[in-house]
Amino acid sequence: MATTDEARLPERVRELASPLADDLDVELVDVEVKGSGTRRLVRLVADAEGGLDVDVIAALSRRVGSALDERDLIPSSYTLEVTSPGVDRPLRRPRDFARNVGREVRLVREQDAPGDREVTGTVVVADDSSVTLEVDGDEVVVPLADIDHGKVVLPW
The missing domain is CATH 2.30.30.100 (SH3 type barrels.)
Known part of the structure; x- marks a missing residue:
């Protein structure tokens, strides 16, 4: 069973990443944190008016990665993935x-x-x-x- 801190990890990553995304005029659509130990994956799904280009994805990845490392929010090594929503992603909002x-x-x-x-x-x-x-x-x-x-x- 996940600890309270583990269960709140996606929310805490979102709180950290949202202002960084906003600075780039990017909407943070979803945050997922999967796995444990050295096999941890942090996935940010982002979108922008007119779509995202590679430069914006790279800038967001660098900023969020630096902020995660600076605050040591993910206690072990992790892989950060920044992607745009796929066409098969559920529509809810x-x-x-x-x-x-x-x-x-x-x-x-x-x-x-x-x-x-x-x-x-x-x-x-x-x-x-x-x-x-x-x-x-x-x-x-x-x-x-x-x-x-x-x-x-x-x-x-």
């Missing part, structure tokens, strides 16, 4: 859906949400409270509170 306006997505609603459990359509609008999909020529508004997650439907 308003910004996730807004980034995918014009793309076809499949939404999975919470168990107790009204309507079909799954709905597939093209994202027309996404705001802080709902996602509007075009489904068979009709617009379907799904409250974010009803969505468990969504995924981009790949064209192949």
Whole structure:
């Protein structure tokens, strides 16, 4: 069983990395800390308006790596990976859906949400409270509170 410090490690890495990402106009989408001992992986998933380029990823990696080492937040050796969200990454937050306006997505609603459990359509609008999909020529508004997650439907 993980100790409290171990369980809080992703949150602590996020607290450290978020301002560094903000300085680069980068959104920190997700933080994962996996493994233990010398096989520890710290993965930062980041995104930016217009996407990320290699220089921004490298700059964020250097800044976060230096800050992690300076504060000795990870008690052993680790591998730091900075990446952009993949197309198969779950969509959960308003910004996730807004980034995918014009793309076809499949939404999975919470168990107790009204309507079909799954709905597939093209994202027309996404705001802080709902996602509007075009489904068979009709617009379907799904409250974010009803969505468990969504995924981009790949064209192949």
